[in-house]
Amino acid sequence: METIADFEVQYSQFLDPEGKPSADIPALATDTEKLLDMYRLMTVTRVFDTKAINLQRTGKLGTYASCLGHEAAHVGIAAAMRPDDVLAPSYREYGAMLCRGVTMTEILLYWGGDERGSDYAGPRNDFPMCVPIATQCLHAAGAAMAFQLRGEDRCAVSINGDGGTSEGAFYEAMNIAGARKLPVVFMVVNNKWAISLPIEMQTASKTLAQKAVAAGIPGIQVDGNDIIAVRHWVERALERARNGEGACLIEAVTYRLSDHTTADDSSRYRKQEEVEAARTVEPLIRIRQYLMDLGVWDKKKETKLLNDAAAKVDAAVEKYLHTPKPDIESMFDHMYAQWPEQLEEQRQHAIRYGGTNGDSHG
Amino acid sequence: MAEVTLIDALTMAMAWELEHDPSVVVLGEDVGVNGGVFRATAGLQKKFGVDRVQDTPLAEGMIAGISIGMAAQGMRPIAEIQFMGFIYPTVDQIINHAGRMRNRTRGRLTCPMVLRAPFGGGIHAPEHHSESTEAMFAHMPGIRVVIPSSPTRAYGLLLAAIRDPDPVVFLEPKRIYRLNKQDVEDNGKALPMDVCYILREGSDITVVTWGAMTFETLKAVDQLARKGIRCEVIDLTTISPIDYETILESVQKTGRLVIVHEAARTCGVGAEIAAIVAEKGIYDLQGPIRRVTGYDVVMPLFRREMDYMPSVGKIIDVIQESLED
Numbered sequence: 134m135e136t137i138a139d140f141e142v143q144y145s146q147f148l149d150p151e152g153k154p155s156a157d158i159p160a161l162a163t164d165t166e167k168l169l170d171m172y173r174l175m176t177v178t179r180v181f182d183t184k185a186i187n188l189q190r191t192g193k194l195g196t197y198a199s200c201l202g203h204e205a206a207h208v209g210i211a212a213a214m215r216p217d218d219v220l221a222p223s224y225r226e227y228g229a230m231l232c233r234g235v236t237m238t239e240i241l242l243y244w245g246g247d248e249r250g251s252d253y254a255g256p257r258n259d260f261p262m263c264v265p266i267a268t269q270c271l272h273a274a275g276a277a278m279a280f281q282l283r284g285e286d287r288c289a290v291s292i293n294g295d296g297g298t299s300e301g302a303f304y305e306a307m308n309i310a311g312a313r314k315l316p317v318v319f320m321v322v323n324n325k326w327a328i329s330l331p332i333e334m335q336t337a338s339k340t341l342a343q344k345a346v347a348a349g350i351p352g353i354q355v356d357g358n359d360i361i362a363v364r365h366w367v368e369r370a371l372e373r374a375r376n377g378e379g380a381c382l383i384e385a386v387t388y389r390l391s392d393h394t395t396a397d398d399s400s401r402y403r404k405q406e407e408v409e410a411a412r413t414v415e416p417l418i419r420i421r422q423y424l425m426d427l428g429v430w431d432k433k434k435e436t437k438l439l440n441d442a443a444a445k446v447d448a449a450v451e452k453y454l455h456t457p458k459p460d461i462e463s464m465f466d467h468m469y470a471q472w473p474e475q476l477e478e479q480r481q482h483a484i485r486y487g488g489t490n491g492d493s494h495g
Numbered sequence: 496m497a498e499v500t501l502i503d504a505l506t507m508a509m510a511w512e513l514e515h516d517p518s519v520v521v522l523g524e525d526v527g528v529n530g531g532v533f534r535a536t537a538g539l540q541k542k543f544g545v546d547r548v549q550d551t552p553l554a555e556g557m558i559a560g561i562s563i564g565m566a567a568q569g570m571r572p573i574a575e576i577q578f579m580g581f582i583y584p585t586v587d588q589i590i591n592h593a594g595r596m597r598n599r600t601r602g603r604l605t606c607p608m609v610l611r612a613p614f615g616g617g618i619h620a621p622e623h624h625s626e627s628t629e630a631m632f633a634h635m636p637g638i639r640v641v642i643p644s645s646p647t648r649a650y651g652l653l654l655a656a657i658r659d660p661d662p663v664v665f666l667e668p669k670r671i672y673r674l675n676k677q678d679v680e681d682n683g684k685a686l687p688m689d690v691c692y693i694l695r696e697g698s699d700i701t702v703v704t705w706g707a708m709t710f711e712t713l714k715a716v717d718q719l720a721r722k723g724i725r726c727e728v729i730d731l732t733t734i735s736p737i738d739y740e741t742i743l744e745s746v747q748k749t750g751r752l753v754i755v756h757e758a759a760r761t762c763g764v765g766a767e768i769a770a771i772v773a774e775k776g777i778y779d780l781q782g783p784i785r786r787v788t789g790y791d792v793v794m795p796l797f798r799r800e801m802d803y804m805p806s807v808g809k810i811i812d813v814i815q816e817s818l819e820d
């Protein structure tokens with residue numbers, strides 16, 4: 134017997150949990166403007182997330198999926214993208230969405246049960262949040278195919294979780310992307326849990342990055358709590374894609390510090406000690422420390438940032454809370470380019486009865 | 496006897512069958528340690544172990560496919576799909592295999608499996624969590640589609656579904672999972688599938704419905720009763736195959752038919768009921784058959800979901816209209 138194929142999986146971390154840089158830290162690490170921008174957005178994202186959970190708890194928002202602990206992974210991905218690239222996210226990547234120009238009000242509208250939350254004023258070509266797990270990976274591959282066919286200098290990026298890597302759509306997307314050298318990056322945000330299923334029970338695969346191997350595309354694992362590592366490797370992957378070298382898979386390892394959603398109670402299935410341990414390596418601590426060590430950040434700036442973030446979030450919340458219900462007709466008017474005449478009776482029926490059905494919830 | 500909710504009754508039925516039939520296995524996403532996102536399988540893994548009650552990786556096509564594989568080899572899997580909105584990857588397996596295995600092997604291999612899924616709107620759920628697409632499964636030959644609407648029927652029908660030698664898609668109206676309680680005796684007694692259940696007897700008009708809509712329908716009918724209108728309310732219960740006889744007999748008596756369902760109107764199960772009554776009972780009818788249904792639109796997100804649903808008011812109006820024919 135001879136070995137006819139050989140694979141290895143690499144791991145990258147530039148900032149350790151204490152914010153100490155490694156020797157091979159990339160140029161990005163000295164671009165303090167970029168780092169400060171990302172740190173500010175990570176902080177705003179966290180303030181927003183805390184507020185959204187409170188809104189849910191006080192009955193002002195529907196079920197909400199927190200992004201606590203994922204800020205580096207999410208912001209890092211989108212910060213590496215160009216505005217005319219396309220993002221196909223799942224449902225908790227607010228750091229990425231905000232970075233792309235989606236507004237906090239839009240995110241709240243979505244979780245508040247209002248379709249207008251997916252009609253982004255900013256990134257008009259980005260896909261909306263995607264609840265059916267991993268289906269969006271194929272949309273990213275398809276978007277990349279459109280860019281390739283039209284000869285455009287654009288890339289697509291999808292984001293799914295560790296659980297999503299078990300779905301067929303995830304493999305199908307990587308396979309076509311490999312076969313056609315599509316300009317797409319598949320991001321897996323491995324937060325160790327898929328609701329109650331720990332990663333060890335999700336797969337026997339030692340890493341999720343190695344799932345790229347069978348698709349014939351490169352796969353790499355990065356510390357998802359290290360925003361420098363995330364952004365650096367997504368930038369490299371996008372560069373490759375733009376050079377016609379095809380797709381990549383990047384696994385960003387992080388941890389879901391929150392319950393799965395506000396409808397979940399994670400104390401049923403995981404130990405508090407595990408969560409506490411993960412809290413000590415969460416992503417904001419290290420980048421803040423690093424920026425302080427560089428001398429570009431201090432307590433005073435931090436206080437101002439938190440105040441500004443709170444004000445921004447409050448303004449977005451006010452706008453959300455004052456958005457009137459969508460019109461009844463809106464459930465019909467966006468179904469087709471033109472609502473079929475033979476179905477107009479249904480539309481009129483709904484309008485006639487509009488608002489008369491009490492909320493039978495509970 | 497215990498006072499239990501619909502969802503408790505499902506747990507009881509699964510526990511009974513796990514206890515009494517070693518070939519029964521429960522599987523699905525988050526059904527083990529977590530006991531299911533709605534808690535339908537709460538406590539089962541603790542009681543019966545990780546082999547009998549299994550958390551699976553996240554892949555619905557896989558869940559359906561391995562259930563078929565197990566069922567064809569002598570097991571009786573009860574697979575949970577977390578929400579009906581995520582059932583679509585199973586359709587390939589269900590239509591191309593579960594519904595055909597017996598026929599294409601001339602009975603050599605069979606598929607005694609249950610695919611459970613919560614469905615329907617009205618609980619402020621996120622996107623893709625509120626649809627009612629039972630008609631899609633009713634259209635597939637070779638499988639049964641069952642929808643319980645009370646704790647008693649949930650218990651008896653789930654037992655029947657598990658014991659049935661053929662595949663059953665068992666759809667659970669999640670809005671009424673905890674709406675009311677009934678005394679349900681945990682005695683392992685199944686209730687018959689393939690038959691309708693008559694919830695109210697009456698001679699003025701027949702109203703056929705199922706799932707959570709039985710509640711709106713009964714409220715409407717009770718209000719009409721105060722005006723002296725006697726409606727016969729039939730809970731279809733087994734969506735496929737449909738027990739036409741009970742419906743036709745009722746229409747023979749009342750001469751009028753209204754069908755109420757939460758699912759979209761076009762090609763909903765109501766259309767099939769209307770067709771069969773038109774074929775076999777048209778001379779009994781004193782006026783047109785009418786439907787109260789969801790609209791032919793994507794289920795709105797929750798700020799408008801109640802405007803999508805058939806309401807007590809809509810049902811009353813249509814019944815009264817029918818009585819004027």
Ligand SMILES: Cc1ncc(C[n+]2csc(CCOP(=O)(O)OP(=O)(O)O)c2C)c(N)n1
Nearest residue numbers: 264265266294295296297326327328577581
């Ligand atoms: C196809 C599909 N199946 C099931 C679900 C229900 N569900 C929502 S999130 C989730 C777990 C997802 O885990 P993972 O992919 O790791 O992402 P995370 O939520 O951890 O970010 C499940 C099972 C779904 N949304 N879509």
Ligand SMILES: [Mg+2]
Nearest residue numbers: 294295326327
């Ligand atoms: Mg996860």
